[in-house]
Amino acid sequence: MxxxxxxxxxxxxxRVEREENEPVFHARWEGRxxxxxxxCSAQGIFNIDESRHAIERMAPVDYLSASYYERWLDRxxxxxxxxxxxxxxxxxxxxxxxxxxxDPATPHSDPKLLDRMLRVTRxxxxxxxxxxxxxxxxxxxxLTRHDAPIGHTRxxxxxxxxxGVIVRVHGTFIFPDTHAHGQGEQSHALxxxxxxxxxxxxxxxxxxxxxxxxxxxxxxxxxxxxxxTR
Amino acid sequence: MDAVPNRExxxxxxxxxxxxxxxxxxxxxxxxxxxxxxxxAMSHDACFAWRNFQSHLIDEIGHAERGGESTSYYERWLHAxxxxxxxxxxxxxxxxxxxxxxxxxxxxxDVF
Amino acid sequence: MSxxxxxxxxxxxxxxxxxxxxxALESLLVEKKLVSSEAVDRVVAAYxxxxxxHNGAKVVARAWIDPAYRARLLADGTAAIEELGFGGxxxxxxxxxxxxxxxxxxxxxxxxxHALIGLPPVWYKSFEYxxxxxxxxxxxxxxxxVDLPETTEIxxxxxxxELRYLVLxxxxxxxxxxxxxxxxxxxxxxxxxxxxxxxxxxxxxR
Numbered sequence: 001m002x003x004x005x006x007x008x009x010x011x012x013x014x015r016v017e018r019e020e021n022e023p024v025f026h027a028r029w030e031g032r033x034x035x036x037x038x039x040c041s042a043q044g045i046f047n048i049d050e051s052r053h054a055i056e057r058m059a060p061v062d063y064l065s066a067s068y069y070e071r072w073l074d075r076x077x078x079x080x081x082x083x084x085x086x087x088x089x090x091x092x093x094x095x096x097x098x099x100x101x102x103d104p105a106t107p108h109s110d111p112k113l114l115d116r117m118l119r120v121t122r123x124x125x126x127x128x129x130x131x132x133x134x135x136x137x138x139x140x141x142x143l144t145r146h147d148a149p150i151g152h153t154r155x156x157x158x159x160x161x162x163x164g165v166i167v168r169v170h171g172t173f174i175f176p177d178t179h180a181h182g183q184g185e186q187s188h189a190l191x192x193x194x195x196x197x198x199x200x201x202x203x204x205x206x207x208x209x210x211x212x213x214x215x216x217x218x219x220x221x222x223x224x225x226x227x228x229t230r
Numbered sequence: 231m232d233a234v235p236n237r238e239x240x241x242x243x244x245x246x247x248x249x250x251x252x253x254x255x256x257x258x259x260x261x262x263x264x265x266x267x268x269x270x271a272m273s274h275d276a277c278f279a280w281r282n283f284q285s286h287l288i289d290e291i292g293h294a295e296r297g298g299e300s301t302s303y304y305e306r307w308l309h310a311x312x313x314x315x316x317x318x319x320x321x322x323x324x325x326x327x328x329x330x331x332x333x334x335x336x337x338x339x340d341v342f
Numbered sequence: 343m344s345x346x347x348x349x350x351x352x353x354x355x356x357x358x359x360x361x362x363x364x365x366a367l368e369s370l371l372v373e374k375k376l377v378s379s380e381a382v383d384r385v386v387a388a389y390x391x392x393x394x395x396h397n398g399a400k401v402v403a404r405a406w407i408d409p410a411y412r413a414r415l416l417a418d419g420t421a422a423i424e425e426l427g428f429g430g431x432x433x434x435x436x437x438x439x440x441x442x443x444x445x446x447x448x449x450x451x452x453x454x455x456h457a458l459i460g461l462p463p464v465w466y467k468s469f470e471y472x473x474x475x476x477x478x479x480x481x482x483x484x485x486x487x488v489d490l491p492e493t494t495e496i497x498x499x500x501x502x503x504e505l506r507y508l509v510l511x512x513x514x515x516x517x518x519x520x521x522x523x524x525x526x527x528x529x530x531x532x533x534x535x536x537x538x539x540x541x542x543x544x545x546x547x548r
Contacts, residue, residue: 005450005451006449006450007449007469007472007473008447008449008450008472008473008476008477008500009449009473009476009477010469010473011473012473013468013469013470013473013474014470015470015485016465016468016470016471016474016482016485016486017465017468017470018463018465018486048504052450052451055451064469068452068464068467127432127503127504128432128504154450154502154503155502156449156450156500156502158449158476158477168434170503170505173503173504174504176503190503190505192434200476200477201477204477205477206478206479206480206481206496207492208492208493208494208495208496209479209480209495209496209498210495210497210498211476211498211500212497212498212499212500213500213502214500214501214502214503214505215502215503216503
């Protein structure tokens, strides 16, 4: 989607601000949100593509004014509600109870879940899956599609309709554009594609600053090499 | 003040090892980070030698294990730190109890 | 612009006895000038960011010492880090050379090689970095204190899929005699993202 999240190349943002010795979490609740996200994904309540798309669906003004973990919190609530795990009313009621100092939840441990959550940090990711043989090879010239899909995609707007070169064939991976919408994994070839800065940004481009993006085959069309004009 | 991690502290081994997950320090509650920070900051400032605190910590952990206590690592750290402060005459246990009551009752409400 | 401000609705959870006691302790120690809260903040931050053992730094140090490992790392990052006992990431390692400097970003969200270098710094996830790193890397690097000659190619890697990118920085001059563990201590998180270079030991010990 042409969302606010797709901000590569946007103008208007200023200097990158670095907090000296910033804490990992600025407030305790941030760490809790991270833990909740991991618990949800470990139980398959939502997949990573759904979770990214949920953040993308925030209203632009909310997206821009929210902190990073506020966006995660919004995402968790949005998906848990959409998936029917909780309702917004239940959430409001529980917040009121906690504000009154009452917590009806009983703490319990779930070692199996914890193990699954921890395994994520130790094992290979499940995103590499078998798929059809790649169409493109190292060195092939490609042209990215010019579509503006309504749903989730990982082709950034700044690289639509641009010529590039395949610099690596990564293998076959789950396709986010379908996986985010319950349309299956549809795994297929993923490539690293190199784009010349001048072709992306025009005259204002810096010299010698090529951008490489990991792109699925369905984002790509063959681009015939320029004919030599001898 | 030097804020570069001291290896003697960061790399403690055995029962006294700092709790980590995938290499990163873990504080389950904010107070744990605070008590860690207080102890280490004072050590960095040479209020006491680290091995002095470390031996208190090891003692406290040993004592808790033998007693079959289910206290967390940082709860044991807190006891060890209070003990060290008392030993060095830096803090009166009575003063700490009193100050804790003030926070409990809401008479004080500083957040750190 | 991408602030980390708290939202207006604070929900007060019941505070634990331990939490109250630690607050009291800090209050007293600050009063007695035995500690400052700012110092406590700095210490916590420094130790939290010090991922000891630093997984990514170990990988870099091994690559510096062992050319065959370096080759394996560049060819198949995922398998190479497994040799050192690290997993949980589909990894692409990109090496800095005298003529090439690599920079990693995720313009669409904030993908980052967590398993090797922990949680991303706030600036990596900021709108400023996400929007500008792809378009004006040289300017952004200068803001980070990295001044590269015009002849250096800056390769930007936009982590748009589930592959994660790690920069293999250049080994600094004068480190030939250092052991692998000593080399690992020089490698910073920022150098492995690409917004810093690794400094030789004399400069690193500020």
